[in-house]
Amino acid sequence: MADSIDFSTRGTRTDFVGPPKPVEFERLLAEVRTCRMCEAHLPNPPRPVLRAAPSARVLIVGQAPGRRVHESGIPWNDPSGDLLRDWLRIEREDFYDERRIAIIPAGLCYPGTGASGDLPPRPECAPHWHPRLRAMLPMIRMTLLIGSYAQGYYLGTRRKKTLAETVRAREEYLPELFPLPHPSPRNRLWMKRNPWFEREVLPQLRRRFRACLRDA
Numbered sequence: 433m434a435d436s437i438d439f440s441t442r443g444t445r446t447d448f449v450g451p452p453k454p455v456e457f458e459r460l461l462a463e464v465r466t467c468r469m470c471e472a473h474l475p476n477p478p479r480p481v482l483r484a485a486p487s488a489r490v491l492i493v494g495q496a497p498g499r500r501v502h503e504s505g506i507p508w509n510d511p512s513g514d515l516l517r518d519w520l521r522i523e524r525e526d527f528y529d530e531r532r533i534a535i536i537p538a539g540l541c542y543p544g545t546g547a548s549g550d551l552p553p554r555p556e557c558a559p560h561w562h563p564r565l566r567a568m569l570p571m572i573r574m575t576l577l578i579g580s581y582a583q584g585y586y587l588g589t590r591r592k593k594t595l596a597e598t599v600r601a602r603e604e605y606l607p608e609l610f611p612l613p614h615p616s617p618r619n620r621l622w623m624k625r626n627p628w629f630e631r632e633v634l635p636q637l638r639r640r641f642r643a644c645l646r647d648a
Contacts, residue, residue, distance in 0.1 A: 452486050452568045460568060464540065464561055470554040475544035481507050484534035486568060489644045491575040492516075493562075493582040495614065496539030496553040507535045515615035516578070521638050532645055534572070536565055538581045549618065558585045573644040574607060576637075579614035587611070596626055599633060610637060 464480050471478050481497045492508075500510045508516055508527070517527050527533060539553020540561065562585070566572075577583045583591050583598055586609060592598040598611045605611060613619055613629065623629060 452570075454486070457486050457568050460564060464565070467540070467561070469556055469560065470541060473543075473554060474541055476502060476542060478541045479505060480540035481505055482534075482536045482540055482565075483507060483528065483530040484536060484565065484569060485530045487531045487571055488534035488569055489532055489571055489573050490641065491534045491536065491566075491569060491572045492578065493575060493586065494535075494537040494578045495581045496537050496550065497542045498550055499542060499545070502542035507537065512614065512616045519612075519615060519634055519637060520641050522641075534569055536562065538562075538585055553581050574640060575609050577609055577611045579612075583611050596622075599629065602633070602636075607640070610640065612637070
């Protein structure tokens, strides 16, 4: 996918007054799940896919649900999710514990398929929903930015020219943000061309991930 998406609002750290009341958070989730903002541009009826709770310590921001995830309503319920869980060294059951791990993609609904794979996330989605959702997640210690669209939104002009350069420069964004490539089977060639990712990045990712969840 190209890196040309332009979000009008950037994701930034928020100054939190205190934890949200459960009823407020559930009200926001209900609003998100009934969103129809991009309906005219989607190939199927909208089905926003996300998981979150105010107690979550890690936020995973991917691109947008694929067809399989759209059908199941379960984020990362595909081969990409299997590889992501292997990167994190976490069991499937623990991965879906929303009390510890929030999953909110840059685009909440399946955008459809183009000539070279899934289309980009709808550009309206992240600027509209992420600031509100992020403000309700005061315990987040680290946000995983998976793929160029998540990085484009959260890093803005701080993102490097290529995904590889952005991942290599991860120390500039830590401890709050951790950029990663997308764990798609389509990216196997990228992994082969960048062996430093498995050698250097994955051990660091696993250490930080475990540390963030340790007290959750």
